Amino acid sequence: MSLSVNGIVIDARRVADEIDQHRDAADPQAAAEHALVSRELLRQRARDLRLLDEDTDASDDAVVDALFTRDVRVRRPTEAECRTYFHDHAGQFRVGDKVQASHILFALSAGVPLSSTLGRAQAALDAVLAEPSSFETVAQMMSDCPSGRGGGSLGLLARGSGAPEFELVLFCGDRLGVLPRLVNTRYGFHVVRIERRIKGRMPPFERVADRIAALLYEQSRARALRHYVALLDGAAEITGADDDDGPLRVPGDGLNA
Secondary structure, X not given: OOEEXXXXXXXXXXXXXXXXXXXXXXXXXXXXXXXXXXHHHHHHHHHHOXXXXXXXXXXXXXXXXXXXXXXXXXXXXXXXXXXXHHHHOHHHOOEOOEEEEEEEEEEOOOOOOHHHHHHHHHHHHHHHHHOHHHHHHHHHHHOOOHHHHHOOEEEEEEOOOOOXXXXXXXXXXXXXXXXXXXXXXXXXXXXXXXXXXXXXXOOOHHHHHHHHHHHHHHHHHHHHHHHHHHHHHHOOOEEOOOHHHOOOOXXXXXXXX
16 A cells, blocks of 8 residues: 555655655664655644745755744754753763673675564673673674674774764773673664773763753653654555554654643
């Protein structure tokens, strides 16, 4: 069945192109369809409100900005909320943190089913959790990263030296040893072991206040956008989409967040 939103067909080629942006999702096909349906719902709403001309080819960001100006209010965070976030997430703001770590990478490859790569990664994680001393051997045998030849060692890493989604896990908390879950990044699935942590120093709140305020505002805006799309979805006629994954997901939860 063709994917359509209120009678507007989203062709199979667009879905195929979009799938590449969702390779790390549990179901890339469903994630791609949800993203395209979300964008179409937003674009149709903007045109219904005469925020866009029929022939306007505005960017997704421009459509969202126009709708938020008209339909949605996102509250700015207070200083107290920013200070609470600063206190509760201190590790995000320390300067000079370093981590000595190793990993075993299972890279995503075109033509290789995601489930196959994930299965191999999970089997490797189970093996090294059961026998931590086998980490280097498993890395040498299975890792898709050149570091595998050296047992997976990444050396001493500072913030900003790797993929943000990898560092988010690496520098979070005080855990040492093999992490109990796979780390999923744009490169694939990683089995990660942390050998040592060197803590840096905390900057004053005033130095990062604007950064925290922007972060909290963007989180509120993302929640508002998801809620807004869910409301549009409830009033729309959508065919051909796999709704097993639950509500539509958009990049970016409630009105008046």
